[in-house]
Amino acid sequence: MHPLKDGLTDTLLRPMPRPTVGLVLTGGGARSAYQVGVLLALAEFLPRARNPFQVIVGTSAGAVAASVLAAEAHHWRRAIAGLEQVWANFRSSQVFHVDTGHMLRAGAHWILSLLSGGLVLSPPKSILDNTPLRELLSVHVDCAGIRRSIARGHLRAFALCATSYTSGYSVSFYDGVDSIRDWARVQRVGVRSELSLDHLMASAAIPLLFPPMKVGNDFFGDGAMRQQHPLSPAVHLGADRLLVIGVRARRDAGVNVHRAPTLLPTPGEVFGYMLDTLFTDQIYADLEQLERMNDLVRLAPQSTHGERTIETLMLAPSIDPREIAARHIMQMPGGLRALLRVIGGRDESGVQLASYLMFEAGYTRALIELGYHDAMQARTALIAFMSGEKLPQVMTSPGVAQAT
Numbered sequence: 001m002h003p004l005k006d007g008l009t010d011t012l013l014r015p016m017p018r019p020t021v022g023l024v025l026t027g028g029g030a031r032s033a034y035q036v037g038v039l040l041a042l043a044e045f046l047p048r049a050r051n052p053f054q055v056i057v058g059t060s061a062g063a064v065a066a067s068v069l070a071a072e073a074h075h076w077r078r079a080i081a082g083l084e085q086v087w088a089n090f091r092s093s094q095v096f097h098v099d100t101g102h103m104l105r106a107g108a109h110w111i112l113s114l115l116s117g118g119l120v121l122s123p124p125k126s127i128l129d130n131t132p133l134r135e136l137l138s139v140h141v142d143c144a145g146i147r148r149s150i151a152r153g154h155l156r157a158f159a160l161c162a163t164s165y166t167s168g169y170s171v172s173f174y175d176g177v178d179s180i181r182d183w184a185r186v187q188r189v190g191v192r193s194e195l196s197l198d199h200l201m202a203s204a205a206i207p208l209l210f211p212p213m214k215v216g217n218d219f220f221g222d223g224a225m226r227q228q229h230p231l232s233p234a235v236h237l238g239a240d241r242l243l244v245i246g247v248r249a250r251r252d253a254g255v256n257v258h259r260a261p262t263l264l265p266t267p268g269e270v271f272g273y274m275l276d277t278l279f280t281d282q283i284y285a286d287l288e289q290l291e292r293m294n295d296l297v298r299l300a301p302q303s304t305h306g307e308r309t310i311e312t313l314m315l316a317p318s319i320d321p322r323e324i325a326a327r328h329i330m331q332m333p334g335g336l337r338a339l340l341r342v343i344g345g346r347d348e349s350g351v352q353l354a355s356y357l358m359f360e361a362g363y364t365r366a367l368i369e370l371g372y373h374d375a376m377q378a379r380t381a382l383i384a385f386m387s388g389e390k391l392p393q394v395m396t397s398p399g400v401a402q403a404t
Helices: 003-013 029-045 062-070 075-088 100-113 133-141 144-152 198-203 233-236 267-299 321-331 334-342 349-357 361-377 379-387
Strands: 021-025 055-059 157-164 170-176 182-185 188-192 212-216 218-222 240-246 310-314 400-403
Touching: 003 021, 021 062, 021 233, 029 062, 029 075, 029 240, 029 349, 029 361, 029 379, 055 062, 055 233, 062 075, 062 144, 062 157, 062 170, 075 133, 075 361, 133 198, 144 157, 144 170, 144 198, 157 198, 157 233, 170 233, 198 212, 198 218, 212 334, 233 349, 240 379, 267 310, 267 349, 310 379, 321 349, 321 361, 334 349, 361 379
Parallel strands: 021 055, 021 240, 055 157, 170 188, 240 310
Antiparallel strands: 157 170, 157 218, 182 188, 212 218, 310 400
């Protein structure tokens, strides 16, 4: 056979290399239970093989699930089952102190601090005490396991994102294979680190609600605060396909669809809107920017500087989590409901904020079921995406957004 023809035949018969799929889990407080439901469906219908996500990136509450998956990448289905067990049986008291005594002491501390101008008591570190969350994570997250997953080849890289209160930078604390190098862009950096529980607590430190966390010589807060490009860390870590699991559908971005437009939003509504913006807006903006960059790489590759196309698929709730939260609002502990009343977030006006703070089993189970249902509806697209195949031309599944 002619050598050229023989070489062409080998090329045609040789299987294409599988893509490096990255998983991006956004922040979302209690809404992150939705992500667990999506992961449960993936574990059910993907081939029973090795961990399908060679790159895993998490922010805020999404960093918790991401850490568990990374630490147990060699048994990723078992890791997802463990996540489902925790999230389906959640109580707010496992995340922050909500008993009457703690809430009264916290309220008295704020009042004395305000009345004395900080002379009698300095201002509290935060509105809520999230010590129970640290205790919970110390049991369920094996940070040393992340390094083992990478060393044994079960994972290429893992990152969790936090915000530096000193520099204002978005910092991606990562660990990965030796070929990965630190990066620095405008107001965002990637720093190789020996990841610990402090890094995870820093990523989930929602401003005002939870206290900042000291890592090294700096204090850090929630990773979503200055995360202008939330998909960037996964790309830097080597992913060329990104599965993004969000917690809010694009259309559900207002304060409250049922409120009269002439009424002034309450502080509780504004706080809920702030969390909604904090956790989700940049994801959709980054997806749009990535889509434009992909078009540029295809149409004018000579004008780029080594950029490659990054295919993405995003799954987000097909039902507004606020509607689900409204059905479960009375399951919230009395102390937390009292806090919502104080800041003007009771009844319908408080469901947006409650949807992020209601770590109660009835609500989280409903979100898990929704995530599972939505993933099953998008099964064909998800299987194609994960296997490196071309995605269907028309995808009508609710909550699915594609940038190719």
